[in-house]
Amino acid sequence: MxxxxxxxxxxxxxxxxxxxxxxxxxxxxxxxxxxKGKKDFVVAMDAVGAGEGELVFYVSGSSSRQTEITAGKPSDAAIIAIVDSFDIQGKTIYSKSGLAGEPKRGPNRGVSK
Amino acid sequence: MxxxxxxxxxxxxxxxxxxxxxxxxxxxxxxxxxxKGKKDFVVAMDAVGAGEGELVFYVSGSSSRQTEITAGKPSDAAIIAIVDSFDIQGKTIYSKSGLAGEPKRGPNRGVSK
Amino acid sequence: MxxxxxxxxxxxxxxxxxxxxxxxxxxxxxxxxxxKGKKDFVVAMDAVGAGEGELVFYVSGSSSRQTEITAGKPSDAAIIAIVDSFDIQGKTIYSKSGLAGEPKRGPNRGVSK
Amino acid sequence: MxxxxxxxxxxxxxxxxxxxxxxxxxxxxxxxxxxKGKKDFVVAMDAVGAGEGELVFYVSGSSSRQTEITAGKPSDAAIIAIVDSFDIQGKTIYSKSGLAGEPKRGPNRGVSK
Amino acid sequence: MxxxxxxxxxxxxxxxxxxxxxxxxxxxxxxxxxxKGKKDFVVAMDAVGAGEGELVFYVSGSSSRQTEITAGKPSDAAIIAIVDSFDIQGKTIYSKSGLAGEPKRGPNRGVSK
Known part of the structure; x- marks a missing residue:
């Protein structure tokens, strides 16, 4: 996904x-x-009621027909989950409530010395 | 798609x-x-009666056989919809009737000061 | 395809x-x-009797098993049609008999002034 | 995979x-x-109990539904094996216990003369 | 393939x-x-008894389950043939016995004048 x-x-x-x-x-x-957006776009069927601006993950290929909404339809991409949060190496990169994880740019980012 | x-x-x-x-x-x-065209081409079966110049979206893979016209055929790409319009972040990028959404280049594009 | x-x-x-x-x-x-060739190669099963030098289109994925010759076989690419001709925006780019459609390079290509 | x-x-x-x-x-x-990581990410269903930091291989497409955990689910990527070791041309590149195979940079890498 | x-x-x-x-x-x-290798790697199930150093072709996707060894397994890549030889435009590029087809670099490659 x-x-x-x-x-x-x-x-x-x-x-x-x-x-x-x-x-x-x-x-x-x-x-x-x-x-950040990668300027790589896809049209997907919505199987979960996602809204603009939300982070989601989608499934491609035949499995995109394995949802209640897309079964039997000509779908090759379906949104199957709205993301609450995800982390990389223990660090929260994204959290829907609040915010986290801008890329690190240096040891004193935004901190006055 | x-x-x-x-x-x-x-x-x-x-x-x-x-x-x-x-x-x-x-x-x-x-x-x-x-x-604009991306110089990336594909041959697709037409499941909706699309005409030259129209904006469409197509479905790839096994799902391209999930239409009345392509069922049981060796298809890996089928046109399943003619696009009326689409928008990005609330801005109409394309509308079949009339026109919209050239990329923004500056605050006064086409407007005399 | x-x-x-x-x-x-x-x-x-x-x-x-x-x-x-x-x-x-x-x-x-x-x-x-x-x-021109794009130096991008694929091995395909032949479902139509194609010969070297011919322009064809092939189908990928599970649909490449949807032909009489490839049914039930481990195929992910099958030639399903020999191309007679194709056109882009009304201009014949390729025609098997005769020839057409080198890319335009200028208004007087091959014409002496 | x-x-x-x-x-x-x-x-x-x-x-x-x-x-x-x-x-x-x-x-x-x-x-x-x-x-090294290729900065190319995918979200996968876990079919084997993999943990962070482990090297695995995953299966894509419809076959990612061919596990006990993912059967019938809208999956296009499933982790199906935790890697113990792998080799290239007889050389162990990775071994879970111990370590092997950093890329060769010279004949005396890390060896004092 | x-x-x-x-x-x-x-x-x-x-x-x-x-x-x-x-x-x-x-x-x-x-x-x-x-x-030459393209530094593009894939893990494949072996359906034919291939050995290291051999040239093969493999099948991707659902069709990689269409062999006796991989049927019903979560496979997205299976080796289905060991290559004896292949040719491009009548020229043998590869032959398992003997050798052929290094890329041409000049008219007198390896030939003393």
Missing amino acids: VLAKVVGSVVSTIKEPRLEGVRFLLLEKIDVKTL | VLAKVVGSVVSTIKEPRLEGVRFLLLEKIDVKTL | VLAKVVGSVVSTIKEPRLEGVRFLLLEKIDVKTL | VLAKVVGSVVSTIKEPRLEGVRFLLLEKIDVKTL | VLAKVVGSVVSTIKEPRLEGVRFLLLEKIDVKTL
Whole structure:
């Protein structure tokens, strides 16, 4: 699965009939160390009620049909989880409530001597 | 799914029998911020009646067989929706009727002072 | 599906039993604008009787098992069509009979003033 | 399958119901010659009880559902083995107990003359 | 399928139960014109009894479960053939017995005038 941020949505009227009622969100993959967007975008079906600005992870390929909402649909990307937090080597990089983990730039970042 | 533009079509007489009657379109993936072609092309089966110049999104892999037109066929890419519009961070980047969203280049783009 | 040129073949004696009788061709992906090889190669099963030098498109992944020849075989790439012609924005880029579509380099390409 | 190191974990409360009880680990792919991280990350389901810092290999795509823990779940990456050791051309590059295989830099690396 | 060279092996004790008895080989993809390694590695299940140093091709994705040895296992890469030889544009690039096809560098390579 891949970590990404919900950045927008896509609207379509003329589409494969099985897509009726599905919500299409536009995701931007993120650099997991800096949380910045990687300018790499994907359109995903929303299986969890994600909202713009939220960090999520999505599943690709045939497994993106293994959710209640996407079963039997022509999906190759589905959002399956909204991220609460994640850590790397014991350090919290992201936490939905509060904030953490800008990339380290030096020993005295933001600290007056 | 991936956003792309229909830029052409492919004709084949000698092909796997199951492909009879399928329309093959040539898609160019787009940069979602500028709508420009990325010079990255894919041949996709058309499941929705898309026309040249239209913005669409297509589905890859086994899910590209999950449409009425492509079921049981050797497809790894199928157009499943014609895009009406999409937005990023509340800004309309593309709208089929009218136009929107050239990339911002400065505060006074196109506005005389 | 991806456009590629048949550039060679691969011979194997010791192989998975289900591969008996299958023809393995070496494909080079092409730049669809210039028709030049991209130095990106793949080994594909031949489902249509393609010959060296021909332009084809192949299907990847599980769908490459959806042909009469490859069904039930461990295939992740199968040639499913020999290309007669394809066009981009109304311009014929490739036509098997005759020739078309070198990239435009200037308004008077090959024309004496 | 791809060699990677467990570098962290991901926590999610709002998720597809089938994901209840699954452990999500954050993996960083490694350069197999130097064992260094490649700054290429993936979120994987843990099917073997892997811990942070361990070298593992994971399986992608539909096969990531072919484990006791991930069956029927929307998974596109699952850790299926903790690596004890691996070698390249007869040389042990990695061994979980003890250590081996830093990249060679010269004939007298770390040896006083 | 992709051409690669067997360069090593991977040992694991703690693994998904279905992997018992499977041999994991480390493959390095090759440049098909020069036969040199591309420093791009993958761990594959061995379905044909390949040995280190041999040129093989492997199959990715769900099709890597379509062999007698890998059926039902969480595999995304399986070696399905040991290559005897392959050619590009009529020129033998590789032949297991004897040797062929180093890249051409000049008209008199290795020939005294």
